[in-house]
Amino acid sequence: MQETRAATPGGAGRLPHGYHLDAHSHPDGQLVYAAAGVLATTTEDGTWVAPANRVTWTPPGFEHAHRFYGDTDARLLPIPADECRALLPRPGVFAVSPLVREALLALTGDHGRTPDAERRLRAVLIDELVEAPEQSLHLPEPRDDRLLAVTELLHADPGRSATLAELGRAAGASERTLSRLFHTELGMSFQRWRTILRVHHAVRHLTEGRSVTGTAIACGWSNPSTFIEAFTAVVGQTPGRYQAELP
DSSP: BBOSSSOOEEEEEEEEEOOOOEEOOOOSEEEEEEEEEEEEEEEEEEEEEEEETEEEEEEOOOEEEEEEEEEEEEEEEOOOOGOOTOOSSSOOEOOOOHHHHHHHHHSSOOOOOOOHHHHHHHHHHHHHHHOEEEEEEEEOOOOOHHHHHHHHHHHTTTOOOOHHHHHHHHTTTHHHHHHHHHHHSSOOHHHHHHHHHHHHHHHHHHHHOOOOOHHHTTTSSHHHHHHHHHHHHSSSSSSHHHHOOOO
């Protein structure tokens, strides 16, 4: 990667599977796009996953970490703080249209544009992102110790088929208490949270070339059809279509 600004990295580079950037922040905003591969961005509010049809956004000063899956063509684009007002004040993930993709590739490539030309192209990109639907594969993380114990068990084995009552016994909390905490602290049901966790892992498996059936089994679905239905509901396309469209 090359430094395009003093403190906020930008540019393009190939990163190996599992490459990790520890928690950090930047004075500018930053768009990170995996033109190939998958990017996971983690903050204190949880983890966002972005395959090649999405781009992640982190506002200025927001602490975050990155992990890359697959052989990743990583594109980092700083957005100067004074150009960030139209974008979200929190991290997010947006759909990548053909125009957004080409603008990201152009701005992170070595094309010798003048600063004014780059500023104008960034303005076009920002306008497109403001209009783009937010497509957030966001997995919120808890702060309550009882809920944290349960989610850590599932992170360690996403395919685990245990019920919430069974997980509660291991964590020392009742099913009723945990169900309430999932809704009040994470804003979703236990089943929804576990589904998104499994989809996160499924995206990584598919990116690495595992079959749809193999991915379904590895991530805890009882059969491929239920996996396809859940994946499509979260990602917006079938796992087969997602895999076929990988760069």
